[in-house]
Amino acid sequence: MNKRLSLLFVAQALYFQLSAQVQVKQLLTEGLKDPQSIDNVHPRFSWKLSTEQKNTLQLAYEITVMDGKKATWSSGKVASDESLHAPYDGPVLTPGRQYSWKVKVWDNHGHSAASTEPAYFRMGITEWKAKWIEPGYQEAATNRPCPIFKTSFHPGKKVAAAIAYITSHGLYEAQINGKKVGDGFLTPGFTSYNKRLQYQVYDVTNLLQPGDNDIQVTVASGWYRGTIGWGTDKYGKTLGVLYQMEVTYTDGTKETVISDGNWKSGTGKITYAEIYNGEWQDNRIETTNWSGVKVIDIPMNNLVASMTPPVTKQEVFSNIKRIKTPAGEDVIDFGQNLSGFVHFKASGHAGDSIILEHGEILDKKGNFYNANLRTAAATDIFVLSGKGEEYFEPHFTFHGFRYVRVKTKAKMTNIEAVATYSNIPATGMFECSNQMVNQLQHNIQWSQVDNFVDIPTDCPQRDERLGWTGDAQAFVQTATFNREVNTFFTKWLRDLAADQLKNGSVPFVIPNVLGDDASGSAGWGDAATVVPWTMYEVYSDKRLLENQYPSMKAWVDFIQLNSPKNMWATGSHFGDWLSYKSENRSADTYTYITTQCYYALSTQLVINAARVLGKQDDVEKYSSLLKKIKDAFCAEYVTPNGRIMSNTQTSYVLALAFDMLPENIRPMAAKHLADDIAGYNNHLTTGFLGTYLLSNTLTRFGYTDVAYKLLLQDTYPSWLYPVKMGATTIWERWDGMKTDSTFQTIEMNSFNHYAYGAIGDWMYKNIAGINMDEGSTGFKKIKIMPRLGGNMTYAKASYESGYGKIAVDWKIKDGKTFVMDVEIPVNTTAEVYVPGKEGKEAVGSGKYHYETKL
Numbered sequence: 001m002n003k004r005l006s007l008l009f010v011a012q013a014l015y016f017q018l019s020a021q022v023q024v025k026q027l028l029t030e031g032l033k034d035p036q037s038i039d040n041v042h043p044r045f046s047w048k049l050s051t052e053q054k055n056t057l058q059l060a061y062e063i064t065v066m067d068g069k070k071a072t073w074s075s076g077k078v079a080s081d082e083s084l085h086a087p088y089d090g091p092v093l094t095p096g097r098q099y100s101w102k103v104k105v106w107d108n109h110g111h112s113a114a115s116t117e118p119a120y121f122r123m124g125i126t127e128w129k130a131k132w133i134e135p136g137y138q139e140a141a142t143n144r145p146c147p148i149f150k151t152s153f154h155p156g157k158k159v160a161a162a163i164a165y166i167t168s169h170g171l172y173e174a175q176i177n178g179k180k181v182g183d184g185f186l187t188p189g190f191t192s193y194n195k196r197l198q199y200q201v202y203d204v205t206n207l208l209q210p211g212d213n214d215i216q217v218t219v220a221s222g223w224y225r226g227t228i229g230w231g232t233d234k235y236g237k238t239l240g241v242l243y244q245m246e247v248t249y250t251d252g253t254k255e256t257v258i259s260d261g262n263w264k265s266g267t268g269k270i271t272y273a274e275i276y277n278g279e280w281q282d283n284r285i286e287t288t289n290w291s292g293v294k295v296i297d298i299p300m301n302n303l304v305a306s307m308t309p310p311v312t313k314q315e316v317f318s319n320i321k322r323i324k325t326p327a328g329e330d331v332i333d334f335g336q337n338l339s340g341f342v343h344f345k346a347s348g349h350a351g352d353s354i355i356l357e358h359g360e361i362l363d364k365k366g367n368f369y370n371a372n373l374r375t376a377a378a379t380d381i382f383v384l385s386g387k388g389e390e391y392f393e394p395h396f397t398f399h400g401f402r403y404v405r406v407k408t409k410a411k412m413t414n415i416e417a418v419a420t421y422s423n424i425p426a427t428g429m430f431e432c433s434n435q436m437v438n439q440l441q442h443n444i445q446w447s448q449v450d451n452f453v454d455i456p457t458d459c460p461q462r463d464e465r466l467g468w469t470g471d472a473q474a475f476v477q478t479a480t481f482n483r484e485v486n487t488f489f490t491k492w493l494r495d496l497a498a499d500q501l502k503n504g505s506v507p508f509v510i511p512n513v514l515g516d517d518a519s520g521s522a523g524w525g526d527a528a529t530v531v532p533w534t535m536y537e538v539y540s541d542k543r544l545l546e547n548q549y550p551s552m553k554a555w556v557d558f559i560q561l562n563s564p565k566n567m568w569a570t571g572s573h574f575g576d577w578l579s580y581k582s583e584n585r586s587a588d589t590y591t592y593i594t595t596q597c598y599y600a601l602s603t604q605l606v607i608n609a610a611r612v613l614g615k616q617d618d619v620e621k622y623s624s625l626l627k628k629i630k631d632a633f634c635a636e637y638v639t640p641n642g643r644i645m646s647n648t649q650t651s652y653v654l655a656l657a658f659d660m661l662p663e664n665i666r667p668m669a670a671k672h673l674a675d676d677i678a679g680y681n682n683h684l685t686t687g688f689l690g691t692y693l694l695s696n697t698l699t700r701f702g703y704t705d706v707a708y709k710l711l712l713q714d715t716y717p718s719w720l721y722p723v724k725m726g727a728t729t730i731w732e733r734w735d736g737m738k739t740d741s742t743f744q745t746i747e748m749n750s751f752n753h754y755a756y757g758a759i760g761d762w763m764y765k766n767i768a769g770i771n772m773d774e775g776s777t778g779f780k781k782i783k784i785m786p787r788l789g790g791n792m793t794y795a796k797a798s799y800e801s802g803y804g805k806i807a808v809d810w811k812i813k814d815g816k817t818f819v820m821d822v823e824i825p826v827n828t829t830a831e832v833y834v835p836g837k838e839g840k841e842a843v844g845s846g847k848y849h850y851e852t853k854l
């Protein structure tokens with residue numbers, strides 16, 4: 001062998017050795033990268049493994065938590081294949097202190113490796129030195145300008161570190177020396193403020209300077225006291241700030257800067273800001289009339305650390321079309337229905353104004369349309385100072401829009417739309433050979449992010465934008481494919497439990513801004529059971545299940561209390577909201593069919609949770625209740641041949657999906673469902689409750705071909721009809737825009753509602769074939785099972801699970817050969833079903849290639 005060749009062999013051997021070496025990466029604490037505020041005294045750690053070597057599993061791990069250079073705790077070598085949510089179990093962690101941690105793992109090929117980059121986490125604080133402060137001046141009665149609170153700080157020595165803890169009554173934006181603190185928007189977020197108010201933690205070391213430091217916090221009404229849910233002052237009447245900054249000097253001494261009676265308050269450029277109505281800024285205003293502040297003494301036991309990333313700026317749309325509409329108006333088209341705002345530069349005379357009105361769609365004639373926003377003015381007004389080029393962007397509002405009507409004499413440049421939404425990681429991509437289905441996927445993803453604005457909202461544009469529970473529970477499964485929503489829903493579920501009524505009833509919206517009477521609807525309140533169970537399944541998050549368990553149970557107990565003779569046939573409910581109706585035909589499902597089915601579903605989920613949590617008594621108690629619920633259902637609503645009262649698609653779907661029927665009549669009921677769809681010439685007729693379960697139910701009972709027909713249908717009502725009409729997001733109604741291009745009623749016609757986008761789940765699972773094995777959690781056991789149909793010739797999808805990337809990429813070559821590449825992450829196993837081939841193949845981690853004749 002010549003020298004060159006042997007060198008090549010050595011290099012190759014080294015490469016294989018290195019790539020076979022397992023690596024530890026993406027360390028997360030409580031699901032977040034380097035979180036700055038952790039309330040849980042036993043934070044949980046997760047990590048991912050990577051290696052080129054196939055069939056790699058973790059055999060053991062060892063976690064070490066460090067306080068500076070000193071080890072605080074080591075887990076010791078734990079024999080476990082679990083790399084998600086390993087809990088801290090050491091001495092009490094100090095509030096406000098930052099710790100680092102690392103992990104070493106051992107795999108089944110005799111390799112071991114340690115994480116190379118340390119991960120960090122900071123404990124939240126439990127005691128506040130800061131005081132709540134409110135404006136010291138008399139606020140205007142209406143159109144109140146945003147208060148500004150300020151102080152100045154002069155560090156005595158050289159600063160080593162400065163950490164700021166901030167929250168507010170209302171929305172806040174803090175600045176130090178004119179620079180924004182953090183990149184969050186709409187902070188402190190939306191929670192049930194009086195019970196749970198989040199604070200944010202910022203490392204502001206780099207914003208401080210020697211000498212005087214100017215600290216300012218501007219506050220707006222936001223969800224706290226602004227107009228929300230058809231009213232104002234939901235949580236209080238007065239805005240306020242709580243600010244605490246811990247400064248550590250290089251000599252180790254410390255100083256704390258707090259909000260207190262020494263601060264000043266005043267108003268400035270932001271003359272008005274409301275979530276529904278928009279923001280007004282007047283650049284001519286300089287704040288000169290500073291007043292003192294009012295210090296208020298209120299309990300601080302509602303303060304909690306933030307557990308999910310804030311809303312931040314995301315995509316920017318600069319490729320705009322400026323049009324003159326037939327009505328002669330100046331309108332900008334940003335090409336995408338989004339949630340966020342417009343920013344721009346402008347020059348003109350002092351006092352010139354720029355008025356931006358936001359709308360989602362143009363009407364039949366091509367004119368600007370915003371009647372469907374109802375009372376939400378969604379109008380930003382900017383007034384120029386006249387001093388050169390000025391820059392504008394709103395701070396305390398967001399709009400759901402694709403179009404903006406502009407009224408101004410000033411010259412505007414650099415006009416861009418900025419999407420703003422919760423900064424949670426994207427996890428899924430899906431693509432296939434049908435371009436309309438790809439647009440549908442695009443629309444689903446956009447409706448998801450547009451409505452994940454700190455809470456899961458129904459819509460981002462009209463006078464609503466509330467945490468509607470029914471919409472969230474219908475969409476949650478799809479949401480998990482597209483984004484990492486574990487922390488997002490953990491936060492929201494805390495508010496759900498906090499706002500749950502004493503009798504266990506669940507409000508229609510969370511946080512509950514509609515009052516206690518607005519509660520207790522089937523299919524909506526079930527978010528209390530469906531969302532925690534989904535989080536447990538998808539993310540293997542047992543602690544969340546444990547925390548939510550009392551809330552899950554309370555919801556079922558509430559239903560039981562309202563269900564004499566085991567029949568939930570009382571109260572008013574939204575039912576199969578917005579299902580198909582035409583002049584001579586409608587697909588109304590009797591409401592008390594939906595209630596009974598959801599009673600069973602929630603009871604089943606409590607049983608599942610009780611099993612996981614080892615609560616055997618509850619397993620037995622609720623199992624015997626479940627049997628009675630199903631018996632009562634069948635006795636009242638089902639014929640011996642599987643006909644179900646109402647005879648609608650939704651009645652069959654709910655009964656089948658929630659296992660309401662004895663096994664022997666399920667096939668008959670499924671046939672009735674398929675026949676009904678055929679009777680509507682391959683159209684769905686379902687509303688909010690039936691739609692998200694429809695396709696998975698068809699597939700489960702052997703009607704994937706029918707599911708494909710529904711998916712590819714492009715006439716009303718169908719998923720592709722809005723796509724055909726030019727939608728860039730999911731519509732609230734199947735016919736938001738009718739076939740003659742006129743609109744549905746202005747009362748209820750959002751063009752950005754994710755509920756019907758729940759078909760995304762079926763697409764990932766069946767077209768691409770990415771599934772979790774039944775009984776598994778966190779995608780530890782994967783099932784790859786693409787189902788061919790709908791003339792699809794290729795599909796490509798990936799999902800970033802807690803263990804790593806699962807990917808499928810298949811195509812049909814020359815119409816007869818099925819070719820598929822599959823990627824399975826380290827520390828998981830999979831079963832792969834290849835179309836055209838009998839049986840399944842069990843594989844471990846790695847990349848696999850398949851080819852079969854069809």
Ligand code: BGC
Pocket residue numbers: 458459464468470471574577753
């Ligand atoms: C919301 C829905 C919600 C519904 C309750 C509407 O106003 O926009 O999405 O679920 O009310 O039926």
